[in-house]
Amino acid sequence: MRLNHLDLHSPVVAETAAFFIDHLGFMAVETRGKDAFYRLTDEAGMVLVISPPIARLGGGDQVSLGLQTYHVGFLLPERVQVEDAYRRILPTGIRMTDPEERHGAYVFYMVVPGNILVEIGHRPDT
Template identity: 40%
Template sequence: MRLNHLDLHVPDVARTVAVLTEHFGFRQEFARDGLVVLRDDASLELVISEPVPGFGTTDQLSIGAATYHIGFIVDVPEVVDEIYVRLGSADVQLARPPRAIRGGWLFYCTIPGGIQVEVGCRSIPA
């Protein structure tokens, strides 16, 4: 068995898709009313969609922002730093600059839709 896809519900699908395609290496594969399917070079399928009434019993947007994040990994700390600088002019909210956390070098940001994103590598710069 393998994970087939992730579906993230956001209030503005177009804004979220724009950041993911422009800055995180996804390409759009399919779109229909309120739903876009993205894929990356490793064949990860990420669905960005409007909230669906009846899925769960609470506000999906509020609980989602408080309970999950998605993570991207790169090979070297310098790429983490480059991505952080590049995102400075993007439609994202940057938290602290990259730093050493749990044996890696990483930072967090929030993209449209209230999705927290981690970008990091497993090594710490010398």
């Protein structure tokens, strides 16, 4: 079995997709309406879908529902790239932690538009 895609629910689909495109290097492959659906991909072929919350499942996002048990994590090949990403994203004004050593990696966390928790890090052994 192979992971096909990851679908993140956001109440602000276009804004969330724009953040992944503008700051994390994703490209839009398909869109359906302004806030209906975005299919994104990165240079490694990762498919990331951004779609609206499903009403029958509570209609909320992970942070406001208190579901901070999951996040989306990205690894960079060099530690300095984590610092570069942090400095590049910091002026956007989103909530971010400072980069730190944590669980064998050098990481920072941020809550991107749509209240999605994202980790950017470098792990020396990968």
